[in-house]
Amino acid sequence: MEHELRYAYYPGCVSQHMTKETNETTRKVAARLGIQLYDMPKASCCGAGLLTDYDYPLYIAINARIFAEAEAMGMDILTICSTCLMVMSTANRDLKADPKLLADTNEVLAKSGLKYSGDIEVKQLLWVLAADYGLENLKKQVVKPLNWLKAAPFYGCHSLRPSDALGFDDPEKPWSLDAAIEALGAEAVQYRGKTKCCGFQVDIVAEKTAEKMTGRRLLEGKERGANCFVTPCPFCHINLDNYQGLAEKALDTKIDMPVFHFSQLVGLALGMSPQELGLGRHLVSPEKIIK
Amino acid sequence: MKIKFRIRRYNPHDSKAPEPYYQAYTVDVTEGMTVLEALLKISEEQDSTLSFRKSCRSAICGSCAMTVNGFARLTCNLQVLPEHSKMGEMTIEPLANHRPVKDLVVDMTPFWNKMEKVSPFLMPTEKTAQNAVTAEDEEVIDQSQRCIMCACCNAECNSLEIDERFTAPAALAKAWRFVGDVREGHGVKRLARLSEEHGMWDCVRCIHCTQYCPKGVAPLKQIERLRSAAMKAGILDNPGAKHVEAMADSVEKFGRLDEAAMTFKTLGFLKSLGKIPLGIRMELHGKMPHPYIVPQIERIEEVREIYKEIEKTAALKEKKKE
Numbered sequence: 001m002e003h004e005l006r007y008a009y010y011p012g013c014v015s016q017h018m019t020k021e022t023n024e025t026t027r028k029v030a031a032r033l034g035i036q037l038y039d040m041p042k043a044s045c046c047g048a049g050l051l052t053d054y055d056y057p058l059y060i061a062i063n064a065r066i067f068a069e070a071e072a073m074g075m076d077i078l079t080i081c082s083t084c085l086m087v088m089s090t091a092n093r094d095l096k097a098d099p100k101l102l103a104d105t106n107e108v109l110a111k112s113g114l115k116y117s118g119d120i121e122v123k124q125l126l127w128v129l130a131a132d133y134g135l136e137n138l139k140k141q142v143v144k145p146l147n148w149l150k151a152a153p154f155y156g157c158h159s160l161r162p163s164d165a166l167g168f169d170d171p172e173k174p175w176s177l178d179a180a181i182e183a184l185g186a187e188a189v190q191y192r193g194k195t196k197c198c199g200f201q202v203d204i205v206a207e208k209t210a211e212k213m214t215g216r217r218l219l220e221g222k223e224r225g226a227n228c229f230v231t232p233c234p235f236c237h238i239n240l241d242n243y244q245g246l247a248e249k250a251l252d253t254k255i256d257m258p259v260f261h262f263s264q265l266v267g268l269a270l271g272m273s274p275q276e277l278g279l280g281r282h283l284v285s286p287e288k289i290i291k
Numbered sequence: 292m293k294i295k296f297r298i299r300r301y302n303p304h305d306s307k308a309p310e311p312y313y314q315a316y317t318v319d320v321t322e323g324m325t326v327l328e329a330l331l332k333i334s335e336e337q338d339s340t341l342s343f344r345k346s347c348r349s350a351i352c353g354s355c356a357m358t359v360n361g362f363a364r365l366t367c368n369l370q371v372l373p374e375h376s377k378m379g380e381m382t383i384e385p386l387a388n389h390r391p392v393k394d395l396v397v398d399m400t401p402f403w404n405k406m407e408k409v410s411p412f413l414m415p416t417e418k419t420a421q422n423a424v425t426a427e428d429e430e431v432i433d434q435s436q437r438c439i440m441c442a443c444c445n446a447e448c449n450s451l452e453i454d455e456r457f458t459a460p461a462a463l464a465k466a467w468r469f470v471g472d473v474r475e476g477h478g479v480k481r482l483a484r485l486s487e488e489h490g491m492w493d494c495v496r497c498i499h500c501t502q503y504c505p506k507g508v509a510p511l512k513q514i515e516r517l518r519s520a521a522m523k524a525g526i527l528d529n530p531g532a533k534h535v536e537a538m539a540d541s542v543e544k545f546g547r548l549d550e551a552a553m554t555f556k557t558l559g560f561l562k563s564l565g566k567i568p569l570g571i572r573m574e575l576h577g578k579m580p581h582p583y584i585v586p587q588i589e590r591i592e593e594v595r596e597i598y599k600e601i602e603k604t605a606a607l608k609e610k611k612k613e
Contacts (some may be wrong), residue, residue, distance in 0.1 A: 002596050041589045044546035049496050050538035051361035053518040058601045062542065086498070108600040112593040138598060161498035171502055172362055192361075197449035197497035204557050205530045206493045209421075209453045213495070216453070240479060244577060246569065281576050 002056050005132055007123070008070035009037035010088075012234065013045045013083030017032055018242075019234035021278025026125055028276060029266050042069050046087040049201065060101065061108045063091035068109060068116040075122040076121040078128055080263060082202075082233035085168065086158035088122045092138060093165040095183040104241060124159065126232040126262055127168050130176040135183040143271040145185025148291060151265065152189045152221030154240065156233035157158035158195045170196060177262065181230060184269035195219035208250060214239040215247030218255045227289055232262040233243065242283050259285035294320045294375055296329065297385040298341065301391050311391070314338075318371075326366035326374070327355050330395075330492055343395040350505060353441035357382040357395050363446040365505040386446035388455075402442050408483070409466040413524075416476030428473045434466040435513045436507040444510050447499035456489040458499035460510035463491055467513035470520060482521040491517045492531025502526070533557045543598050546588035550580035 015023040026232075030037050045051075048181045051059040053184050066088065070077045079085050095102045106115055129138055160171040174195060199213030220241060221229055231237055239247075241259040248255050254286040264277045268290075278285045279286050296318055301311040318329045320600040327345055334341050343366075346352040350368040357366050360378040363386055364432045376379050389397035444460040445451055451459045458466075466485055476555055485491045491514055500510040522532050538558035555563050573579040588594070 010441050013585075014550065016547075017585070018550060018559055018607045042593070043592075044588050044594050045538075045542045047542065048538065048548060050598045051542065052520065053515050053535045054539045055519060055601065055605075056515070057604070058539075058598065061597045061601060062594065066596060080363060103606075105442070108597055110603070111600055112590075115591065157495075157497040161502045170377070172360065197499075198497050199449070199453070199495050201496045202450070202493060204554055205534055206450075206488075207455075209450055209493060209495070212453045213449060242573060243569075245572070255330075281578055282573060283576055283578070 002060045005034070005128070006036040006038065007078035007128070008040050008073045008075040010040055010043055010066070010070075010077050010079040011079075012084040014080055015080055018131060019237055019261070021205065021281045022080055022234055022237070022263045025261065025263040025267045025272070025277050026058045027126075028272065029263055032270055033091075033129075033138075034051060035128065035133065038073060038075060040066070040069050040073075040077075042087070043146075046084045046091075047226065048083050049087055052087070055260050057104070059087075059208045060091050061105050062092060063088055064095060064105045064109060065104075065112075066113060067069050067095075067120050068114045069091065070120045070139065071116060076123055076171065078123050080111060080125050080261075082124065082156040082230070083156035083235050085122060086135075086161070087122045087217065089165040089167075090162065092118075092120070092122055096275070105136055113226055121171075124232055126159070126176050129266065130180055131168075135179055138180070138266070139183045142184055142269045144269055145267070146269050147187075149186035149265075149289065150226050151181045151186045151228050151230045151260070152191055152224070152226035153181055153194055154198070154231040154233075154236055154259075156236040157196055159232055160195055160230065173269050177230065177232060180262070181265070184265055186265070189221060190228040191221045191224040191226065193217035197266075200235040200237045200239050203239065203243070207246075210239065211243065211246045212228065213248035215245055215251040215255065217254070218257050219251070219253070220254065222257055226257070226288065229257055229259040230262055231259065232267050234261065237261055244284050258282065258284050258289055260286065292320050292372065293453070294329075294371060294381055296333065297380065298333075298395070299382075299391075300341070300392050301385075304393075313402075320371045320375075322605060323412050324371050326357075326359055326364070326369045326371055326381075328367075329371050330366065330383070332383045334506055341395075342393045342436060351439060356386055356441040356443045356446065356505075357385055358446065359469060361442040363503050365441055365443065368505050383405060388448060388451050389442065397442075399442065400579040401455070402440075402445060402461065405445075405462040406420045406440070408598045409462045409469075410481070411462075411465045411469070413469055413472060413479045419474050419476040420556070423556065424473055429528045432468050434507060434509050435464045435471070438468075438508045439462060439506055441505065442521055442549050443503045444500035444508070447503045449497040449499060450493055450495045453608035454489065454493065456500065457493050458490050460494070460514065463494070463517060464500075464508050464510040464513040468492075474567050478520070479524045479526075482517065482524050483526050485517060486526050486529050486532065488590050491521070492529060515577065530557050541585075544594060545585045546594050548583045549585045 181188040199210035385391040534557040537553040
């Protein structure tokens with residue numbers, strides 16, 4: 001690395017609570033790799049798409065306030081939640097493309113003495129490792145190549161679309177998670193559902209749709225020989241892991257597929273123990289595939 | 292450049308081969324040739340039995356949508372060489388989420404039925420018919436008017452893949468075309484119907500529709516507009532709206548998402564009870580979110596100030612309109 005990597009760290013609500021294992025692992029991985037994460041104590045929830053439904057100007061202003069905090073820190077945002085990534089990137093795209101929207105939003109922020117100039121970028125851990133840090137560099141840090149894992153990469157919708165707001169992976173042919181899995185020594189399994197949806201957004205609104213969708217994605221990977229799934233998104237993780245039992249019931253079949261957060265797969269290859277990675281918090285035990 | 296096309300063939304009336312199969316054709320592709328032009332070349336020079344829909348060749352009629360290398364594309368609007376160099380293959384299949392009739396032709400009946408269900412025409416009252424449409428009013432429905440009914444969005448829709456009764460993005464975007472029109476007289480009634488099961492709240496926000504719409508309709512954006520409008524019209528007694536309302540409350544109160552409280556508020560007491568067995572398993576793994584213990588963010592008053600300001604601005608705008 002030519003320069004220091006420093007980011008305003010935005011783990012997202014769900015990884016401070018339900019999926020805190022990925023937040024804790026990300027901090028350990030970053031420390032090990034020399035990536036500096038700075039907390040954002042004022043940052044609110046991005047709205048997870050639901051605030052967008054509620055009121056568009058409110059959604060934009062709430063996100064602009066988050067950006068203003070990062071801008072004042074002089075850093076880009078690093079998140080470990082794909083939904084936060086999509087929601088923030090979409091707001092950032094709109095604010096940067098529309099000077100009137102930026103001005104109107106700043107008028108609202110000004111009441112609290114805040115301002116956003118449109119100068120920050122939003123990234124996720126996966127992209128930071130794939131591009132800013134570099135997979136070649138990551139490879140050099142691997143102490144335990146994961147050569148027994150056949151991992152199904154599950155990008156999650158919000159890491160890929162809308163591509164005009166995210167602008168990293170090609171949504172038809174994404175590479176970052178596949179390449180990262182290979183860099184850690186595992187095999188990236190190719191399957192149909194790799195770029196598709198887990199159904200999280202309707203988990204409690206249209207349960208049956210969500211359960212069947214989750215199950216279908218897991219089976220698509222299993223049929224192609226995957227012995228685990230890997231996702232950069234904590235919401236996808238909740239569906240694929242926590243609710244796998246519901247998916248099994250909905251489809252009346254046994255799936256039994258361990259699911260890693262992307263951060264955990266990196267940690268595993270860096271030699272961290274299952275305890276350090278919080279693997280005991282998973283509902284589908286990854287024990288049988290841990291060496 | 293010679294390129295191999297792998298095309299899904301299907302003819303249920305062919306007694307010798309009634310099941311789908313893939314057939315390969317090699318096409319001499321020239322710079323700028325579209326996928327549709329390549330298919331026409333195959334049909335004219337190699338195999339006249341290959342069936343597919345097409346008409347205008349100009350991305351206006353919406354007839355030639357197919358699955359190209361796994362994604363719904365308007366074939367007259369997609370060049371072979373860049374697509375092939377990116378994907379490394381050229382596999383053509385009928386649109387997903389629709390029943391194939393023969394080769395690349397699908398049955399569009401469910402698509403039209405869904406469209407018909409949202410009453411795709413203006414229903415003004417005597418009074419609303421008098422409303423003048425300003426440029427600003429037009430802008431709100433502009434994207435939704437661009438639809439050419441190609442069904443790319445429905446073919447890509449993850450929710451429709453699982454639930455065939457879902458109204459799906461094409462019809463929902465069309466619904467906004469009329470709900471969002473200042474001359475419409477029955478918007479609230481429409482919104483109430485669209486808020487029912489299999490309606491606007493069943494969208495999983497996979498963003499495939501917006502990504503693959505060849506005309507920039509951005510169906511998800513129109514679905515978001517429908518949802519906002521429904522909530523502003525007071526249509527709140529459904530899980531989708533309750534879920535959003537709970538989120539808006541949670542952010543205003545704590546600055547954060549309170550998962551447990553949101554589940555409870557969305558489902559109500561009785562339905563939340565059904566979540567207890569899973570909740571116990573989650574608790575054992577330390578995964579159960581506990582309600583109302585979410586720590587507040589610093590400077591929450593700034594978030595509340597934003598809520599207040601936005602509400603004020605909206606009220607002012609409303610007043611101006613009157």
